[in-house]
Amino acid sequence: MTASAPQIDPPFLGEPYLLTPGPLTTSYEVKQAMLRDWGSWDDDFRAMTRDMRSRLLALLGEGAGEFDCVPMQGSGSFAVEAMLASFVPRDGKALVLANGAYGLRSAQTLQYLGRAHQVLDKGDYLPPRGDEVAAILACDPSITHVVAIHCETSSGILNPVEEISEAVYAAGRKLLIDSMSAFGAIELKPSQIRYEAMVSSANKCIEGVPGFGFVIARKAELEAAKGNSHSLSLDVHAQWAHMEKTGQWRFTPPTHVVAAFLEALKAHEAEGGVEGRGARYTRNRDVMVAGMRELGFETLLQNRWLSPIIVTFFCPADANFVFGRFYELMKEKGFIIYPGKLTVVDSFRVGCIGQMDEHVMRQVVTAAKETLAEMGVASAAPPAAALEERAKLAA
Numbered sequence: 001m002t003a004s005a006p007q008i009d010p011p012f013l014g015e016p017y018l019l020t021p022g023p024l025t026t027s028y029e030v031k032q033a034m035l036r037d038w039g040s041w042d043d044d045f046r047a048m049t050r051d052m053r054s055r056l057l058a059l060l061g062e063g064a065g066e067f068d069c070v071p072m073q074g075s076g077s078f079a080v081e082a083m084l085a086s087f088v089p090r091d092g093k094a095l096v097l098a099n100g101a102y103g104l105r106s107a108q109t110l111q112y113l114g115r116a117h118q119v120l121d122k123g124d125y126l127p128p129r130g131d132e133v134a135a136i137l138a139c140d141p142s143i144t145h146v147v148a149i150h151c152e153t154s155s156g157i158l159n160p161v162e163e164i165s166e167a168v169y170a171a172g173r174k175l176l177i178d179s180m181s182a183f184g185a186i187e188l189k190p191s192q193i194r195y196e197a198m199v200s201s202a203n204k205c206i207e208g209v210p211g212f213g214f215v216i217a218r219k220a221e222l223e224a225a226k227g228n229s230h231s232l233s234l235d236v237h238a239q240w241a242h243m244e245k246t247g248q249w250r251f252t253p254p255t256h257v258v259a260a261f262l263e264a265l266k267a268h269e270a271e272g273g274v275e276g277r278g279a280r281y282t283r284n285r286d287v288m289v290a291g292m293r294e295l296g297f298e299t300l301l302q303n304r305w306l307s308p309i310i311v312t313f314f315c316p317a318d319a320n321f322v323f324g325r326f327y328e329l330m331k332e333k334g335f336i337i338y339p340g341k342l343t344v345v346d347s348f349r350v351g352c353i354g355q356m357d358e359h360v361m362r363q364v365v366t367a368a369k370e371t372l373a374e375m376g377v378a379s380a381a382p383p384a385a386a387l388e389e390r391a392k393l394a395a
């Protein structure tokens with residue numbers, strides 16, 4: 001193979017690449033690992049669960065010994081709900097730092113759970129800053145927990161969790177992190193960022209298929225969580241206690257998904273762990289963003305806030321640009337992109353995660369260029385309103 005050949009196999013049987021933040025494009029080996037049935041009570045499957053939990057913990061690096069990993073059936077939101085219900089006690093109060101759909105979903109979850117909470121809502125994409133958190137905590141001593149979103153996948157912003165953590169613990173409160181779309185590609189080391197618990201899922205940066213999430217929490221918090229949860233099936237303490245005792249999940253585990261995830265974790269390790277995975281995604285982002293900017297597209301976020309997970313672009317102002325058609329033509333060329341989630345201006349998103357490398361990202365840019373030409377879009381420049389919106393970030 002020449003140096004410029006793709007390092008990663010194309011998707012199976014001509015499937016389009018999923019440029020989406022999970023489900024995402026998985027490897028052939030990950031799919032193949034699902035071609036077998038497992039008994040959930042069997043020693044072989046118990047060993048797989050054990051291996052998976054210890055591999056996930058190992059990703060924390062130094063200090064991992066104080067934590068344990070509790071997988072939870074369902075999509076990522078089930079695991080977020082499990083974390084919030086299990087660690088925010090019924091008489092506690094949470095401050096949710098929201099700058100997009102996932103922050104608001106955590107607030108909505110607390111609403112359902114009947115847990116007192118307050119929301120710092122920064123709108124579509126402005127980052128919650130440490131000094132803002134400190135000011136709110138100073139005013140309200142009843143707040144016990146702060147909930148932060150690591151990468152807010154709706155805009156792709158990488159939130160400053162380090163300064164948030166400093167503000168939280170300086171005020172003697174506790175931090176819970178939704179690291180769903182970041183964990184495995186962006187370091188979240190307890191030796192660098194203090195937190196009590198975090199949550200992620202199988203179908204994001206570890207590159208597994210959807211079916212479960214996992215909570216990684218301090219053992220002291222897991223012990224103290226007994227009796228907090230409103231829910232039998234989402235009780236993290238109960239799942240943990242049962243798993244510690246029997247090696248089994250309490251209720252039917254997604255056996256095939258776990259087998260696929262274990263394969264994905266081995267590939268993650270072979271790629272160089274969090275560092276290697278993060279480096280590939282960063283390269284994906286850099287190549288894709290540079291190419292798209294060359295075509296005239298503008299990113300919502302300035303470079304400082306761009307995550308290597310997913311990037312939001314403004315839709316071009318050109319009247320010939322219609323997102324639905326852009327989407328279909330990109331799909332015909334083998335790339336599934338993602339609609340935007342901004343409330344003020346039209347946008348779309350391109351994911352950088354999954355089984356893709358910079359060669360694929362160059363093809364994405366070429367496909368976008370051809371698509372613009374087919375649509376008769378002369379310029380990909382966004383409307384003035386979009387740039388005014390973005391100027392708020394600099395203010």
Ligand SMILES: *Cc1c(COP(=O)(O)O)cnc(C)c1O
Nearest residue numbers: 075076077102151153178180181
């Ligand atoms: C994907 C994601 C979730 C979970 O979403 P599900 O659709 O329930 O899997 C939660 N938070 C963030 C930041 C995410 O990216």
